[in-house]
Amino acid sequence: MTQQVPDSRAGEVTATSPASGSPTPAGRPHRTEPSASDDAARRRLLRRQRRSRWDLKLSPYLYVSPFFILFALVGLFPLLYTGFLAVHDWNRAYYVRGDFVGLDNFVWVLKDPVFRTSLVNTFSIFLMSSVPQVLLAVSIAGLLDTRLRGRTFWRMSVLLPFVVAPAAAVLIFGSLFADQSGVVNGFLRELGLDGIRWHVDRWWSHLAIAGMVNWRWTGYNALIFLAAMQAVPRDLYEAAALDGAGRVRQFLSITLPLIRPTMVFVIVTSTIGGLQVFTEPRLFDDTPSREGGADHQFMTTTLYVYVKGIEDQFYGRASAAAWILFLIIVAIAVLNFTLTRLLTRRSA
Amino acid sequence: MHQIRRSTRLLASAAVASLVLATSACGSGDDPTKSAEQKKLDDGEALTITTFGEFGYDALIEEWNAAHPDVQVKQTKVGKWDTWKADLQTKLQANKGLPDVVAVEGDFMPALVAAPERWVDLSSDDLAGRWLDFKTEAATTADGALVGYATDAGPEAICYRADLFEKAGLPTDRAEVAALLGTWDDFFATGEKFKKAVPEANWYDASGSVAQAMLNQVEFPFEQADNTVDVSSPELRQVFDTVAEHVDLGSRAAQWSADWTASFTKAGVATVACPGWMRANIKSNQGDPAPDGVQWDIADVFPGGGGNWGGSYLAVPKSSTHQDDAQQFASWLTAPEQQAKVFAVTGNFPSQVEALADPSVLAATDPYFNDAPAGEIFSNRAAAITVQPYHGPLYSDILQKFQDAINRVDQGTDPDKSWETFLSDVAALQ
Numbered sequence: 117m118t119q120q121v122p123d124s125r126a127g128e129v130t131a132t133s134p135a136s137g138s139p140t141p142a143g144r145p146h147r148t149e150p151s152a153s154d155d156a157a158r159r160r161l162l163r164r165q166r167r168s169r170w171d172l173k174l175s176p177y178l179y180v181s182p183f184f185i186l187f188a189l190v191g192l193f194p195l196l197y198t199g200f201l202a203v204h205d206w207n208r209a210y211y212v213r214g215d216f217v218g219l220d221n222f223v224w225v226l227k228d229p230v231f232r233t234s235l236v237n238t239f240s241i242f243l244m245s246s247v248p249q250v251l252l253a254v255s256i257a258g259l260l261d262t263r264l265r266g267r268t269f270w271r272m273s274v275l276l277p278f279v280v281a282p283a284a285a286v287l288i289f290g291s292l293f294a295d296q297s298g299v300v301n302g303f304l305r306e307l308g309l310d311g312i313r314w315h316v317d318r319w320w321s322h323l324a325i326a327g328m329v330n331w332r333w334t335g336y337n338a339l340i341f342l343a344a345m346q347a348v349p350r351d352l353y354e355a356a357a358l359d360g361a362g363r364v365r366q367f368l369s370i371t372l373p374l375i376r377p378t379m380v381f382v383i384v385t386s387t388i389g390g391l392q393v394f395t396e397p398r399l400f401d402d403t404p405s406r407e408g409g410a411d412h413q414f415m416t417t418t419l420y421v422y423v424k425g426i427e428d429q430f431y432g433r434a435s436a437a438a439w440i441l442f443l444i445i446v447a448i449a450v451l452n453f454t455l456t457r458l459l460t461r462r463s464a
Numbered sequence: 465m466h467q468i469r470r471s472t473r474l475l476a477s478a479a480v481a482s483l484v485l486a487t488s489a490c491g492s493g494d495d496p497t498k499s500a501e502q503k504k505l506d507d508g509e510a511l512t513i514t515t516f517g518e519f520g521y522d523a524l525i526e527e528w529n530a531a532h533p534d535v536q537v538k539q540t541k542v543g544k545w546d547t548w549k550a551d552l553q554t555k556l557q558a559n560k561g562l563p564d565v566v567a568v569e570g571d572f573m574p575a576l577v578a579a580p581e582r583w584v585d586l587s588s589d590d591l592a593g594r595w596l597d598f599k600t601e602a603a604t605t606a607d608g609a610l611v612g613y614a615t616d617a618g619p620e621a622i623c624y625r626a627d628l629f630e631k632a633g634l635p636t637d638r639a640e641v642a643a644l645l646g647t648w649d650d651f652f653a654t655g656e657k658f659k660k661a662v663p664e665a666n667w668y669d670a671s672g673s674v675a676q677a678m679l680n681q682v683e684f685p686f687e688q689a690d691n692t693v694d695v696s697s698p699e700l701r702q703v704f705d706t707v708a709e710h711v712d713l714g715s716r717a718a719q720w721s722a723d724w725t726a727s728f729t730k731a732g733v734a735t736v737a738c739p740g741w742m743r744a745n746i747k748s749n750q751g752d753p754a755p756d757g758v759q760w761d762i763a764d765v766f767p768g769g770g771g772n773w774g775g776s777y778l779a780v781p782k783s784s785t786h787q788d789d790a791q792q793f794a795s796w797l798t799a800p801e802q803q804a805k806v807f808a809v810t811g812n813f814p815s816q817v818e819a820l821a822d823p824s825v826l827a828a829t830d831p832y833f834n835d836a837p838a839g840e841i842f843s844n845r846a847a848a849i850t851v852q853p854y855h856g857p858l859y860s861d862i863l864q865k866f867q868d869a870i871n872r873v874d875q876g877t878d879p880d881k882s883w884e885t886f887l888s889d890v891a892a893l894q
Contacts, residue, residue, distance in 0.1 A: 209579040209857065210496060211557035228892060290722060296715075297726035316875045403718035403871065404546070405864045410718070410871035411885065426550060428861060428893065 195442070202435035211429070221436035231437060233412050234420040235444075237322065241397075241416060242390035244326035245333075249390075250383060252334050257341035258367055271342070274335035285328060286399035293324045293400075315401070321414040328396045333389070337382050344378035345371055380456045387452050391445050394418040417441045496559040497581035499782045510538040511789055512563035516548040519567060519615065519776070520810035524802055528793065535789045545569045556582070562781045564790040568612060570775045571860040573602050576611045578691075578857040584780040584787050585609035591795065598852030599815045603777055612777030613798040616806070617815035618739030619845035620677060620771045623746055626759045626834065628734045632661035638836065642765035645735075648678065648706065651767040655713045658734055665732040667713040670724055671874050672867045674714065677737035678703045679866070680771035680853055686863070686890075687856030695862065695890050701883075707870055708879040716874040718867070725749050738762065739773040740813035740842050747832055754832065762836040770848030775815055813842045820846055858893055865889040 202221055205214030225231050256274060264270055277285070292299045293314040301311035314324045348371060356366050372379075393416050397408045407423050408415025415423075417437065425434030505511065515521060518541075525537050540563065542548035549572065555561045568576065576583055587610035594600075599614035622645055626636040634654065635641055645651050655667035668674050679685050682699045715731065717723035727733060728749035736746060746760060754760065778794040780787055796802065800818035804825050807814055811830075819825055820843045828839035869886035873879050 209575065210582065211553065211559075212496070229888065230892065294722045294726070296717065296723045297730060313875070402721045403867075404720050405868060407864075407868075410868040410875060411877065426553070429553065 198435040198438050201431050202439050204432050206429065206431040206433075208429040213431075217432070221432040222440065225433055225437045225440060230412050230415070231417070231420055234408070234415045234417045237318075237397075237408070237412075237414055238391055238393070238416045238418075240319070240322045241326050241329070241393055241414070242387070244322055245329040245393070246383075246386045246390040248326075249330045249334050249337060249386060252330070253337035253382070254341055254372075254379075256334065256338040257345055258371065260338065260342050261345045261371075271339065274338050276335065277331050278333070278336045280332070282328075282332065282395040283399060285332060286396055289324065289328045289331075289396075290400060290402060315409060316413070318411075318413040321400070321409065325393065325396045325400055325414055328400075329390070329393055333386065337386065340378060340382055341375060344375040348374045376457075380453060383452055383456050384449050387449055388445055391441070391448065392416075392418050394422065398422070496556070497782065499584075499787070500785045502787060503785045505535060505786055505789065510536040511565070511786055511793060512538050512540065513565035513567070513778075513793070514540045514542060514548065514552075514563045515567040516542040516545045516569075518810050518812075520806040520812060521797065523809070524797060524805065528796065535793065537793060556781075559783055562783050564780065564784040564786050565794050566779050566781060567615070568777045568779055570602065570618075570777065571855065571863070573612055573777055574855045574857045574859050576777075576779055577603065577605050580605040580607070580609050580611055582782055583611040584782055584784070584791065586611065586613060586780060586791055586794070588795070593817060594798075594800070595815050596817060596820075596846060596849070598772065598849065599775065601852065602855060612779040613794050614815040615776045615778060615798055615803065616741075616774075616812035617846060618741060618772050618774035619813060619842050619849060620680070620737055620739045620766050620773050621841050621845050622763045622765055622767075623736045623738035623742065623833065624761055624763060625732065625734050626761045627757055628658075628662060628665055628732055631665075632658045632734075634658060636761075638761060638763050641761075641763040645763065645765050645767055648767045651735075652706070652710055652713070655710065655735075659713055662734075665734055666715045666727060668735050668737070669715060669727065669733045670717060670719040671707050671711050671714045672719040672870050673737050674710075675703055675707045675866070675870045676719075676773065676863075677766075677771055678706070678768070679863075680773055681768050681851050682853055683851050685853050686859060686866075687854060689854060691856040691858075693856075693858060693862070693890060693894060695887065704866075704869065704883060705879065708873045708882075711874050714874070718871045718874070729755070732758075737766075737771075737773070740811055740838070741774060743811060743830060743833065743838070752832060759834055760832060761834040762830070762838060762841055764841045764844055766845060766848065769850055770845055772846075772849050772852065775813075807839070811838075813846070861893050862890055865893070 201213065203216060203218060205217045205220075206212075207214050260267070260271055260274070291297075293301075295301065295311065295313050295315050298311075298314065300314070304311055312320050314320050352370050352374075353366055356370060361369065397414045397416050397419050398406055400414065401407065401409055403410070407427075408419050418441065421434050421438045421441065424430050424437060513521075513525075521539060525539055529536050542551065548567075549569070552562075552566065552568075587604075587608065591610075591613075595614045596617060599617060600610070603612035603614065604610055622641070624641060629636045629641065634657070635644065644654055658665075658667050679700075682697075682703065684694070684697060685700055686693060686695055688694050715724060715727035715733070717727055728746070729751065736742060738746070743762075750758060750760070778798060780790045780794060784790050798816070800814065800816040800822065803812075803814035803816050804819045804822040806812055807819070807825050807828065814820065814822075814825065825839045826843060828837075829835045830838040865886055868889070869882045872882040872885065
């Protein structure tokens with residue numbers, strides 16, 4: 117489907133190119149040549165030359181265009197339209213946009229205690245997931261990078277959780293972490309400990325949700341790290357080993373500095389993902405309201421946006437909240453990017 | 465190089481400009497209050513209806529299709545109301561893709577009544593008196609337009625486990641149990657007695673379910689007749705306080721949660737506030753056939769009189785291009801004869817006055833519930849309903865916050881603090 121787009125466009129461009137493109141000076145003298153068939157052949161050649169020049173200039177853009185067209189439709193447009201909705205009122209009964217209200221929605225959202233709760237939850241879950249996730253992924257990748265028996269098997273199995281649909285994963289974790297009937301609490305009680313109220317206590321619920329996120333994404337990130345590690349020249353390790361560096365020292369002084377670009381990539385993407393956790397808290401709350409707990413103790417900001425917009429039908433407020441979250445994520449991604457660069461550069 | 469960069473910039477700004485244009489164009493869709501142009505059904509074209517859960521319409525639609533070759537009907541079934549509600553709201557917003565007949569949960573009707581210009585007025589003289597009064601009232605606008613035909617109703621009885629009652633030294637016979645639970649005070653007092661005798665079991669399934677049952681007897685739970693939100697009534701606070709005081713009698717789990725489902729088989733539940741449709745939930749939570757020794761039954765009583773919980777409607781959106789056919793079909797589906805047939809199939813209790821006296825309805829018994837005369841009991845319960853709570857447009861939203869407030873108390877939050885949060889949650893809905 118997407119491949120057809122550049123093809124048809126390219127055809128269009130070549131058809132109109134003689135009109136807009138400048139005729140080649142080399143082409144002119146040939147017109148006076150006596151032989152008609154020669155002339156035609158040359159013209160064909162000329163056309164082909166032009167076409168190939170256009171091809172050279174335009175094709176790269178056309179090849180990348182499907183992404184940008186798609187991005188404009190499902191990325192940029194919603195972003196701008198959300199901004200547009202954020203400064204308008206919303207008629208809940210008729211599902212239509214109301215009057216222009218300026219920044220009222222932003223003020224309302226920032227004053228809403230539930231929104232502030234959701235921000236704290238988001239950051240708490242983000243820290244509990246992204247930080248251990250990256251550390252764990254690097255270590256797993258480091259282990260997988262060694263000569264293991266049945267390498268493919270180990271590599272495949274770390275990716276397995278990623279293949280499981282998040283909704284299915286939450287169902288499994290939901291029955292593990294159920295407060296009264298859950299497996300984890302059953303185990304704790306066997307040990308003579310009190311059960312943990314996973315759905316009630318704020319920080320425990322964050323830990324349970326972060327657990328689900330980590331379970332899903334650690335293997336994926338580990339594979340990305342592994343790919344980067346395999347590109348590290350092996351002779352560096354040999355040289356280090358000759359100098360008497362142990363495996364840990366090799367890992368810290370050779371591997372880590374050399375996978376810096378991948379590090380930056382993984383940290384930035386997992387920051388963006390970690391601040392947008394939605395499915396897990398949405399489904400972890402198994403009461404009908406599904407708003408991240410009775411006290412919103414594990415409602416993340418994306419969940420807040422969903423609840424305000426889709427469920428409560430306050431599109432203006434939801435849009436404002438979405439934009440605030442967007443700005444926060446951009447700020448943190450930039451901060452992360454600079455920090456990671458600074459840190460890894462120093463160790464390099 | 466320089467030229468390329470300039471043209472890229474030009475291209476980028478053109479893209480942004482066209483997006484902004486598209487953005488503003490998107491805001492002004494078709495006027496949802498305007499009726500769509502009416503057309504005849506083409507050959508092979510069918511009238512569409514979307515239902516959720518199990519309305520029991522499969523056989524009825526076949527019957528209709530056989531009798532009306534010109535007006536064929538195609539049904540789309542959605543698994544759950546919440547799923548259909550989200551989809552319905554999206555379609556209402558786009559004003560596109562709506563079926564000719566829309567099934568709507570009773571709690572959502574206030575949203576239709578609040579936007580009457582979007583829905584076809586279905587009122588007609590020969591339908592007067594077809595439904596129980598409170599069902600018609602909930603679908604009637606201030607101007608007297610009827611925006612929905614009621615399908616079923618949810619008159620509440622008490623479902624109870626006779627074996628647990630016996631264990632606690634309470635009577636087990638239907639009539640004796642009914643005599644025991646006439647008022648909420650009786651209900652809670654009996655519960656205290658039960659809990660002393662059988663501490664490991666729960667007297668009722670969930671605080672939220674009892675709160676909902678009590679709320680169904682409050683005339684203006686959350687909103688006044690002019691739709692202004694008012695959650696300061698002493699009746700509402702009393703429901704909250706009573707339930708909060710007795711959280712130990714329930715499972716402390718939120719209704720419909722995994723722990724709630726598990727509590728039926730683990731700790732055991734002695735009583736459930738029980739509209740007709742709740743029987744299906746009890747069966748699936750407890751296991752069908754019931755485990756050895758477990759015996760459910762239904763008592764012809766509801767504390768504090770009658771109460772209605774749930775029941776759906778059929779409505780016709782103005783975007784339908786076959787409104788007359790749709791209205792006729794919906795009217796036929798919700799006629800007493802048809803709803804009596806539905807009751808036989810699914811147990812959804814009819815909301816039509818005539819159907820309540822229908823012999824096939826009255827004679828129905830439920831083997832899972834010790835062969836209780838379910839038809840007769842629920843008919844009596846429907847007749848006992850005197851108060852129908854007023855549901856304004858924010859009813860279901862506030863109800864959810866109220867359930868959250870009860871749930872917080874279940875989880876150990878101080879009731880006064882939970883009430884404060886409830887008040888601020890409600891304020892955020894306005």
